[in-house]
Amino acid sequence: MRILSWNVWSHGTARPGHVGRLVAALQPDFVLLQEATAVMDTLPQLTGGYYRRVVAPGRNNGPAVWSPQPFGSEEIILPPGRRLDFPVAVFRRIALRAALVVRRDGFEIANVHLDHGQFCNRRQLRYLLTEFPALNVIMGDYNAFGPVCLPDFRDVGPRRATHRMYGLVPLRIDRCLVRGLTATGARALAYGPSDHRPVCVDLTGP
Structure with a gap:
């Protein structure tokens, strides 16, 4: 299974044609997009296949998934970026974020774009696993600067x-954590019309 993930940056100039060229070159089984706006909704007209995009309340962008084969999917709204029993000064409130969980052939893959706060994004991951305990892959923009450790998962x-x-400081914040699968290849591709590189990971079963 080959998964391509790319934060296409809602303020940038990435278009369906850019994604379509990656699809043609890499032949992925899934494409996970973050910060996808309505402009990406014409992607199936270029590539065929199946596509779904969702947005969270108060946003104009969100996660999208494309695949050459049909897939099941479910949207989840991740919790806000502060704990209700702490003051706002400790855990800031942010706009809600959506994740998109796709299913095919007994595997579950979560496409995520997590909060910038290091406590918040880890809390969102724990919530995601509570709601979807059978996840095999969590991939996307983690906005995490340090290691991300989840039980039984490997980065x-x-x-x-x-x-x-x-545009200046290079960071490794796009991640792929897997459980019950083995990676046979992983690469970050050249920058395109986004401030993120596309990330491609090849996975095989146990």
């Missing part, structure tokens, strides 16, 4: 910078 994404913060 198999590429070990190079995947994002240029403010």
Whole structure:
């Protein structure tokens, strides 16, 4: 199974044609997009296949998934970026974020774009696993600067910078954590019309 993940940056100039060229070159089984706006909804007209995009309340973008084969999917709204029993000064409230969980052939894959706060994004991951305990892959933009440790999961994404913060500072924040699968290849592709690199991971079963 080959999965391609790319934060296409809602303020940038990435278009369906850019994604379509990656599909043609890499032949992925799934494409996971983050910060996809309505402009990406014409992707199936270029590539065929099946597609779904969702947005969270108060946003104009969200996660999208494309695949050449049919898939089941379910949207989940991740919890806000603060605990209700702490003051706002400790855990800031942010706009809600959506994740998209896709299913095919007994596997579950979560496409995520997590909060910037290091406590918040880890809390969102724990919530995601509570709601979907059978997840095999959690991939996307983690916005996490340090290691992300989840029970039984391994980080198999590429070990190079995947994002240029403010166009200058290189960071590795696009991750792929897997459980019950083995990675046979992982690479971060060249930057395109986004401040994130596309990330491609090849996975095989146990």
